[in-house]
Amino acid sequence: MFLPLCRRPSAMALARFQAAVSQGSLTDAISDVQQRTPESFHSHTLHITITGEPGSGKSSLINALRGLRAGDEGAAETGMLETVTETMAYRDPVLPGVTLWDLPGAGTSHFPLNTYCEQLSLGRFDFFLLVGSQRFRAAHAQLAREIQGMGKRFYFVRSKADMDLEASRRQRPSSYSEERILQEIREDCQRGLAAEGVGHPQVFVVSSWEPDSYDFPLLRQTLQKDLPGLKRLAFLLSLPAVASPIISQNKAALEGEIWKPALLSCLLAAIPLPGLAFLGTFFIFRKHLLRYYSRFGVDNRSLSALARQVGKPVEELKAVMSTLGPTPMMALRLLVDAVGFTVMAQECSWKRLPIFGAMVSGGAALLATYFMLWKGLASVADDTRRVLSKALEAEGKKSI
Ligand SMILES: Nc1nc2c(ncn2[C@@H]2O[C@H](COP(=O)(O)OP(=O)(O)OP(=O)(O)O)[C@@H](O)[C@H]2O)c(=O)[nH]1
Ligand SMILES: [Mg+2]
Known part of the structure; x- marks a missing residue:
């Protein structure tokens, strides 16, 4: 049903790992990876998935990350109604070797929350941007737990900040403070995630309509900074699948x-x-x-x-x-x-x-x-x- 994800891991690192597993030396297999600098995983393709509730602004976030606006050529489809019913891949023009995946929303009649991860085989992706608009909800926590359960990492992206700020400005113009409202939203998300026992992932409050404002620039910088580490992590997590056929071969020989x-x-x-x-x-x-x-x-x-x-x-x-x-x-x-x-x-x-x-x-x-x-x-x-x-x-x- 799904296209296999393209990966170009460091060929040398992979060959040494395979040889060590074949010889039954797991310590050598891991020691070789340990000795490599994060930069040496540069050629590994990182698959980042944007997931979250329907209409939370996932596709708009992808467009903003790619420097596009809705309707531009090559932009992801966005809209008030359910727009994305299948997985779509987009190359990130800034981050090298990064593919951004636009997913349908979690919790629709096609993709109910309980079967969402399984239906979309979320385990095949390396890293997640979990997008939520409005208040932190149980659905966000459930997705966060599922991502963590797969041993994967995520940032929580609270979208549509411009709407919250605009609503606050209209309601209480005299006490309006942009930084205070943004901080309240960050804390609400952090509290919600911590209460669900999913640790303390980084939270970014953004507006895809204003990609130069709020936490959007920080989101870009953080992705750029974490990229080598994320690629190393993705490489490590891809190794069990590489080792499995070698272990089967050794088993067949002993059989x-x-x-x-x-x-x-x-x-x-x-x-x-x-x-x-x-x-x-x-x-x-x-x-x-x-x-x-x-x-x-x-x-x-x-x-x-x-x-x-x-x-x-x-x-x-x-x-x-x-x-x-x-x-x-x-x-x-x-x-x-x-x-x-x-x-x-x-x-x-x-x-x-x-x-x-x-x-x-x-x-x-x-x-x-x-x-x-x-x-x-x-x-x-x-x-x-x-x-x-x-x-x-x-x-x-x-x-x-
Ligand atoms: N004000 C505001 N509206 C936004 C923002 N991001 C998205 N929207 C609007 O929210 C609606 C849904 O946006 P999408 O990007 O299509 O949301 P989605 O999560 O991809 O939706 P599905 O793929 O259908 O689940 C659209 O009308 C967008 O224009 C934002 O940062 N600010
Ligand atoms: Mg979408």
């Missing part, structure tokens, strides 16, 4: 070798020694599972190094891992739950019918080892994706 430990487990289980089937399967399974953790770079030692590197407690990285996790107990738990009883049952049949029993016991051990290693490997690969995303998210917070 191709599972038959070897499974066969060994089968041979051990066929030996008529009580308990050997269980112990053999257990140790083979444990050894290979630990090997997978180490191969993907999510064993205990690598996790501690990674946590130190991004300045997070190791528990935060471990918290995103599945219940399996790289502890010595996990193999025993899994094996007892899923394999142990099967293998022991086969050992009983082996006592009564030696040859048939050995075949059954060996076959059961082979299948059980194969299945559990397959499952364990998939779980380690998924853990790696989650740990890497978490570490990149932590590193990204240092960008701006």
